Amino acid sequence: MSPTNATPPSERTRVRRVAQRGRYDRETLHAIVDAAYVCHVAFADEHGVHCIPTACWREGDHLYIHGSNGSRMLKLATHGAQICVTITHLDGLVLARSAFHHSMNYRSAVIYGVFDIVEGAAKAAALDTFVEKIAPGRSREVRPGDINELAATTVLRVAIDEAAAKIRTGGPRDDEADMTREVWAGVLPLAMRPRTPIIDAAPSGTPDYVRQWHEIASANAAV
Numbered sequence: 001m002s003p004t005n006a007t008p009p010s011e012r013t014r015v016r017r018v019a020q021r022g023r024y025d026r027e028t029l030h031a032i033v034d035a036a037y038v039c040h041v042a043f044a045d046e047h048g049v050h051c052i053p054t055a056c057w058r059e060g061d062h063l064y065i066h067g068s069n070g071s072r073m074l075k076l077a078t079h080g081a082q083i084c085v086t087i088t089h090l091d092g093l094v095l096a097r098s099a100f101h102h103s104m105n106y107r108s109a110v111i112y113g114v115f116d117i118v119e120g121a122a123k124a125a126a127l128d129t130f131v132e133k134i135a136p137g138r139s140r141e142v143r144p145g146d147i148n149e150l151a152a153t154t155v156l157r158v159a160i161d162e163a164a165a166k167i168r169t170g171g172p173r174d175d176e177a178d179m180t181r182e183v184w185a186g187v188l189p190l191a192m193r194p195r196t197p198i199i200d201a202a203p204s205g206t207p208d209y210v211r212q213w214h215e216i217a218s219a220n221a222a223v
């Protein structure tokens with residue numbers, strides 16, 4: 001992957017453990033965020049440290065989250081709390097010839113920063129972008145958020161700036177002495193994929209995005 005647009009790592013984003021798996025370029029970080037529906041937001045308050053899963057999406061160089069104005073996490077985040085967002089994609093289980101060399105293939109990202117509040121027209125636009133991420137074209141089909149729904153919702157964004165990605169690919173890395181051991185070794189690839197959509201209503205036929213989900217689900221069922 002291209003190392004262009006790489007922000008030099010900060011003291012807290014420089015990957016030290018297996019440093020060659022670390023990436024800092026925007027292309028890699030953006031791809032990891034774009035492939036995610038969920039991130040985990042870590043923050044601290046007077047009760048200790050918390051790490052809360054929530055939906056996320058990207059626009060430009062920012063990761064966005066949203067939620068009810070009543071959410072503890074969002075209230076804290078709107079007051080300038082330091083946060084750390086993580087995203088993990090598990091791509092495979094790596095089975096080595098020795099118990100200790102078992103591993104996992106993954107793409108993960110860690111982003112540090114402070115959330116900004118997204119307000120006014122930008123807030124409604126950001127929520128449309130979120131709906132478009134779920135299903136392209138859908139923001140034009142559904143009822144848009146009304147003034148009360150928008151007022152009750154907080155939208156926040158953090159710059160994907162002080163951020164690192166870490167990626168493991170490939171098979172097991174065994175010790176030379178274990179290579180002749182008579183045991184199955186390899187990778188079980190794992191992926192999150194659409195399964196067959198479950199219809200609740202389809203009064204005007206099947207939208208393109210639903211057709212696409214069907215195709216992916218049938219292709220995977222056939223494998």
Ligand SMILES: Cc1cc2nc3c(=O)[nH]c(=O)nc-3n(C[C@H](O)[C@H](O)[C@H](O)COP(=O)(O)OP(=O)(O)OC[C@H]3O[C@@H](n4cnc5c(N)ncnc54)[C@H](O)[C@@H]3O)c2cc1C
Pocket residue numbers: 012013014015016017018088089090104105106107108109110163164165166
């Ligand atoms: C699915 C999965 C399973 C894993 N299983 C294990 C396991 O069982 N045992 C284990 O020790 N490690 C595991 N890791 C790796 C783990 O995430 C850490 O990278 C590793 O433990 C080193 O942690 P550290 O704090 O010493 O890293 P350091 O290299 O000291 O971290 C320095 C900085 O690098 C960045 N960084 C570190 N790790 C990551 C990451 N994964 N993604 C993005 N940025 C990162 C952060 O900004 C961090 O503050 C796993 C990772 C994934 C995604």
